[in-house]
Amino acid sequence: MTGAFFTSRWVDVPEWVTEEPPGALPQGFRAAGVACGLKESGSLDLGLMRCDGPDLASAIRFTSSAVVAAPVLVTRDRANAAQIKVVAVNSGNANAATGGRGLDEAARMQGAAAMSSGVGEDAVAVCSTGVIGVQLDGRKVTRGILDASKQLTAEGEEAFARAIMTTDAFDKRASLTVELTGGPVRLTAQAKGAGMIQPRFATMLCFVQTDAKLEAETADLLLGVTVKRSFDRISVDGQLSTNDTVVLQCSGASGVTVAPESEDEVRFGQALDALLRQLGLHIVRDGEGSKRxxxxxxxxxxxxxxxxxxxxxxxxxxxxxxxxxxxxxxxxxxxxxxxxxxxxxxxxxxxxxxxxxxxxxxxxxxxxxxxxxxxxxxxxxxxxxxxxxxxxxxxxxxxxxxxxxxxxxxxxxx
Amino acid sequence: MTGAFFTSRWVDVPEWVTEEPPGALPQGFRAAGVACGLKESGSLDLGLMRCDGPDLASAIRFTSSAVVAAPVLVTRDRANAAQIKVVAVNSGNANAATGGRGLDEAARMQGAAAMSSGVGEDAVAVCSTGVIGVQLDGRKVTRGILDASKQLTAEGEEAFARAIMTTDAFDKRASLTVELTGGPVRLTAQAKGAGMIQPRFATMLCFVQTDAKLEAETADLLLGVTVKRSFDRISVDGQLSTNDTVVLQCSGASGVTVAPESEDEVRFGQALDALLRQLGLHIVRDGEGSKRxxxxxxxxxxxxxxxxxxxxxxxxxxxxxxxxxxxxxxxxxxxxxxxxxxxxxxxxxxxxxxxxxxxxxxxxxxxxxxxxxxxxxxxxxxxxxxxxxxxxxxxxxxxxxxxxxxxxxxxxxx
CATH class of the missing domain: 3.10.20.340 (ArgJ beta chain, C-terminal domain)
Known part of the structure; x- marks a missing residue:
């Protein structure tokens, strides 16, 4: 069955992948999205995604720009990419080109998410998207993180997806069932943006969740290969953002294992590939005024x-x-x-x-x-x-x- | 005195340079522009520029694109860049991506200009500008060259300038007097285009004439340095054309010599620099719809x-x-x-x-x-x-x- 998500002839959707209505997170995940006041409109601007395991593994990819935002530097240097339990994202401010104070605010954001979630700081990835060169209001972010941490639910995916958007014309999210030989697993994702297309706005972000059980090395390998075939292959205007971040989190809660060099690694990898390629194509299509x-x-x-x-x-x-x-x-x-x-x-x-x-x-x-x-x-x-x-x-x-x-x-x- | 040509604050006009009304070529030059039927509008589309010495010297620069038009290949391989007596230019067809037949047509164009001018083929540079990937009608070009060769006059600069234009919004030409220590010389130029900005249209072309007496090595050195500071430093859309060509011809007819490593080499070089930089800026300003x-x-x-x-x-x-x-x-x-x-x-x-x-x-x-x-x-x-x-x-x-x-x-x- 194909639904509303897979629309491109350039994406091969494996027969073991079924498109589900969006919204339901894989087992082991809870999410929330709140408004903390960064967006003047009062729209949702702070998202939290939490993975409770039981067999946590994760992987991250960042922008290769030489002008990187503070949250990218903080996550890269102070988080354990293989064990990301909590992702905290704000929209409305990219915290880029903000100097030492920007780094302090990103670290404070990581600390607030760690404290409110009861995890170590190295288990938290932080991401920001929005205007460049304006200092992030850390008090608003901290308050938002505290609010969101109290609202985490298995149904919070939509609010999370909305909280990471800036001026996206449509949302970019999917929920898939992947039939592995060991049983079905769930694969979900939320993406935003299209490179540097917005006025003074930065960032492509993508967050992927699954309840399959993967070793961190496998998650890193599969994310690396599929990012190279998706987000690395798109261009709206040839402009590389300061904040691009992709995070894959695996809870293992389905009990279905994706072992290295197994048939299921191929199956899961191809499902992830189709998911990220179609998300990339949706981002290109959302390039402002884009017709083709x-x-x-x-x-x-x-x-x-x-x-x-x-x-x-x-x-x-x-x-x-x-x-x-x-x-x-x-x-x-x-x-x-x-x-x-x-x-x-x-x-x-x-x-x-x-x-x-x-x-x-x-x-x-x-x-x-x-x-x-x-x-x-x-x-x-x-x-x-x-x-x-x-x-x-x-x-x-x-x-x-x-x-x-x-x-x-x-x-x-x- | 500054007239209509030098408009940019980024061009330093030396005090020994005076802007003259356009039209009069330096001594030793004759030009013509005719309509040979390449442009459907019936506008001028074939230009001829002839230098009769007495002390001829010249220099050329070409596009560095890997997809070069036939006239560029023919001029590069079959003309003596230091002794270009005649320049033949057509507009309305770039003779680019036209294969072996295009090379034949460019060689035929060179041969027709040589025959009608009574000079060797290696004394002729050929240039084309216009649509890419369409075969050039060599019969029209040959007829146009014959017509033009009969109409060459010292007053032909304006017709020549019009014949090289495609969809330029305004003409780009100048006539300068340069006071050298040995006396005044005249320096004129005609340019067209703005990189690859036109729909399927290629080319920046620039032709420069002077009655100063230069050795070919000096002409080549000065053209090389000044092109690097002008046409090499402009971008309308980052698109490199298939046909770009710049030709400097020196007749020596003023009797004033620009000797290597002399004060006059500096003076003439700075005048040429101001001329080409301002022409480059006019080309950028002519980028379609360009406001700033x-x-x-x-x-x-x-x-x-x-x-x-x-x-x-x-x-x-x-x-x-x-x-x-x-x-x-x-x-x-x-x-x-x-x-x-x-x-x-x-x-x-x-x-x-x-x-x-x-x-x-x-x-x-x-x-x-x-x-x-x-x-x-x-x-x-x-x-x-x-x-x-x-x-x-x-x-x-x-x-x-x-x-x-x-x-x-x-x-x-x-």
Missing amino acids: VGRVTVRGGNHGAGEVVARAVANSPLVKAALHGGDPNWGRIAQAIGGALYGSAPIAFDIAIEGVQVAVAGAAARFDEAALAQLVDRDEVDYVIGLPGDGHETEVFFSDLSHEYVTINAEYTT | VGRVTVRGGNHGAGEVVARAVANSPLVKAALHGGDPNWGRIAQAIGGALYGSAPIAFDIAIEGVQVAVAGAAARFDEAALAQLVDRDEVDYVIGLPGDGHETEVFFSDLSHEYVTINAEYTT
Whole structure:
């Protein structure tokens, strides 16, 4: 059965994965979302996610930006990534570019969550999302954490998901049942954001919960591989955020074990892969004013050229504007390839759009332009580029460039 | 005296440079522009520039794209860059991504210009600008070259300048008198385009003429240095064209010599520098819908980090949209820095906008937001970034991101 969550043809949903109505957390989890006053609107802005085991394991991935927010530094340096019991998240303020005082506030946030939950500070991950360069009001956050810790319930997933959102146009969450050989497990996730698309707002966040029993090494391995195939492959505007964080928590409460190098590791891994890829695609689709999503696949190339070309095409404003306009404009793809590989000899590239070969060995091919124009007038458009050389295949998912993007990002919001 | 050409505060115009009304070519030059039918509108689309010496010297610079147009390959491989007598340019078709047949057409264009001018093929540079991936109609070009060669006059500069334009909103040309110690010389130039900003249209072209007498090595040295400080430092959308070409021709007809390592080499070089920088800034300002021009200067950094950061800031759609909106949004600059230097340790960057320090050592500084908002509501906005390390200072000029850019580039034009 497929429901409302899996919508992309670029996500392979394994037959052992069933989409459930969102809301119910896996066994062993409780969550809450409260309003602590960071958002002027009074909306939910503080989320708490708690895992009580019995066999806790976790894994984390962070942004690779050189300008990282205080909560990223604090979590990276002061939390045990393999044993995260509590995740505390605020929206409305990114606590980024806030200097030493920002670090103090992030540590205070971690301490408040640890104290109110009765766990050690190293069992708490903290995340922030919102405006950059403004000091976080630690008193509000502390009060919010205390409130939320008293409201934790197995039904708190929706409030948590709402509390982590900033200006997302729609929520990005899913609840899946994964049939393993040892029995069914539950896999849920809440994500927000789309890179750095918001005015002065940062952050892609994603929190994943399961009641399967995993060793921390297995959780780390699977999260690493699936993040590389999902959130690492998306681009709204080529802008890397200061706060991006992905946390996977496993409670083990189902009693079903995902052993290393077992068939169930493959099954669980593929389910996680489908979940994160579709979440990534939903984030791309939520790029402001986004009408279409493109996928560029590059085959061949030497010394990492494939990755460079894929990023250059995905982030070319000309290619993105053509995607928006439903224009199969391969000349722009050709120039993006050339610009990415500047200084090289002439490159004999191939380009196919929606399966139609438009350029072969660096020159125009014959094709039916009207038929191709029809093919690209759809929600998802597929581009395949061939380069000389034997590089691995690489792909990047990207949004189009719209008027709404300019409107939203040209407005002064502070 | 300053006229209509020098408009930017970022260009230092030496006191020995005087702006003249455009139109009159330096001694020893004749030009023409004709309509040969490549542009459906019937506008001028074929330009010829001829230098008759008596002491001919020249220099050329090309795009560094890996996807280069046929005329670039033909000129690079079959012309003597130091002895270019004739420049033949067509607009309306870039002759790029046109394969072997495109190379044949570019060679034919070179041959036609050589034959009709009575010079060797290696004395002819050919340039094309226009649509990518469509075969050039060589018969039209040949006929146009024959027509133009009969119309060459000392007054042909304006027609030549118009013939090289595609969708430029205004012409970009100048005529200067440069007072050298040996007497006055004339320096003129015609430029077009703005990178790859047009729908399926390529190319920045610039042609420079002088009646000063230079050795080819001096011409090459001065053109190389000044291109690096002008056309290499501009970005409309980070897109590198397939056809970019800059040609400097020196006739020597004034009898005034610019000797190597002389005071006049400095004087002439600084005049050429001002000319090309202002032309580059006019090109940025002609980026479709462009309202403001930004300059980002990066000081410090190690291992080329300054260049990477300057490009990342100049090409960030978030920074460009903020420039358009008159928004002094330094959080976006911070994230662009972080994204450019991903994987590094936290970076203690400084940011100043229009002289106001907004971030120090990676954290927000105190400043008057309202006053700064007023300062950035102008035609040119100045950003200065400081990085740890001792890298050289680097700068990039860039346009803003506007609705018109999206409109023009999302329209299907074939």
